[in-house]
Amino acid sequence: MKTIEFESAQNVKVEYELASVGQRVAAAMLDMLMFFIYFIIFGMVVGFSGWFQEDMGSFLFFQLLLMKLPWIFYNPVIEYLTHGQSLGKYILGIRVVTISGERPGLREVFTRWMFKGDFVWISADFLVLFWFGIGLMGIVYAGTSRRTQRIGDVMANTIVIRNKSSINYSLRDVLAIKSQDNYTPEYPAAIRFTDEDMLLIKNTIQRVKTQPNPETKKFAIELADKSAELIGLSETPSKRLKFLQTLLQDYVVLTR
Numbered sequence: 120m121k122t123i124e125f126e127s128a129q130n131v132k133v134e135y136e137l138a139s140v141g142q143r144v145a146a147a148m149l150d151m152l153m154f155f156i157y158f159i160i161f162g163m164v165v166g167f168s169g170w171f172q173e174d175m176g177s178f179l180f181f182q183l184l185l186m187k188l189p190w191i192f193y194n195p196v197i198e199y200l201t202h203g204q205s206l207g208k209y210i211l212g213i214r215v216v217t218i219s220g221e222r223p224g225l226r227e228v229f230t231r232w233m234f235k236g237d238f239v240w241i242s243a244d245f246l247v248l249f250w251f252g253i254g255l256m257g258i259v260y261a262g263t264s265r266r267t268q269r270i271g272d273v274m275a276n277t278i279v280i281r282n283k284s285s286i287n288y289s290l291r292d293v294l295a296i297k298s299q300d301n302y303t304p305e306y307p308a309a310i311r312f313t314d315e316d317m318l319l320i321k322n323t324i325q326r327v328k329t330q331p332n333p334e335t336k337k338f339a340i341e342l343a344d345k346s347a348e349l350i351g352l353s354e355t356p357s358k359r360l361k362f363l364q365t366l367l368q369d370y371v372v373l374t375r
Contacts, residue, residue, distance in 0.1 A: 121267060122330075123278065134322075135220075138213040138279040140261045143269075147254075149207030154190045161186050187240050195232040199225060212282045227275040234271030304369035308350035317370050320346070320363050327360060339363070 121137040197205050202222040203215035215223050215231070223231075232238075236253035257269035266278050323342050326335045343359035346366055356362040 121265075122326075123266065123280065135280040137267050138211075138281055140258060140267055142211050142213055142281075143261065143267070143279055144258060146205065146207030146211045146213060149210055150193070150205050153206055154193070157189065158186060191237050191240050192232075194235065194237060195228040198223060198231075199228045208279075213279050214282060215277050215279050218276045218278060223275070223277055227277050230275035231271040231277060234269070234274055304373055305365050306350055306369050307373065309366050309369040310373045311350065312346075312366070312370055317367055320367050324360065324363055324367070 122134050123137055194205060198208075198215055201209070204213075208214055215228075217223055217227060234253075235257070236250045239250045257271070261267045261269045261272075264273075266272075268278055272278060320342065323335075323339050327339050340359055343362050344355045346363065347355040350366075
């Protein structure tokens with residue numbers, strides 16, 4: 120499970136999970152399904168029979184062009200209007216955001232569109248095969264990317280995240296920690312923290328246990344140092360993870 124952190128306007132770090140390659144492919148397939156449904160309805164309205172005649176004529180050309188245009192410009196338009204979500208992404212619960220966590224602008228969505236290759240659908244010849252090649256290359260690239268980005272995301276400085284984390288923590292999770300009989304808080308100043316602070320500490324402890332990578336450990340160290348500073352300690356205890364766990368237990372006991 121890959122994650123990314125953004126810093127809000129209030130200097131609060133918020134963590135989101137990156138959408139997996141599978142989720143992104145599934146969202147694209149749902150969008151394609153919607154297009155094929157549109158294609159069938161369009162064909163029923165204007166009639167399929169003329170499409171297979173040798174003498175297509177200019178009228179049929181414009182029919183096909185009219186049929187293709189919504190698909191060609193679907194992704195950039197819908198992602199701009201809905202703050203980074205196509206129908207498929209909405210169903211899968213994922214969205215496009217910039218590297219800084221903001222909604223994508225026109226530059227970002229059209230850069231992603233250019234490197235997705237949807238514009239080749241304006242052609243009716245073998246160039247359409249180029250679109251499938253771009254899609255396959257995007258899947259391979261995203262699968263090896265640290266942030267599961269395809270080439271269009273890299274060029275546009277965007278990523279695709281999950282709207283909600285698969286690991287959710289609430290105040291109930293903190294209060295579920297059982298207090299010990301005759302327990303004496305080691306750090307009485309822990310009472311100055313808030314419930315949100317404790318949720319962040321609990322979340323960090325959990326991440327260190329499940330994702331012991333350098334970034335997670337570095338954040339835990341910084342959090343421990345900042346917490347020690349806030350409660351007036353001259354230096355942070357050497358066993359920082361145990362220190363955070365003790366702070367959490369002290370807070371629960373002191374506020375119950």
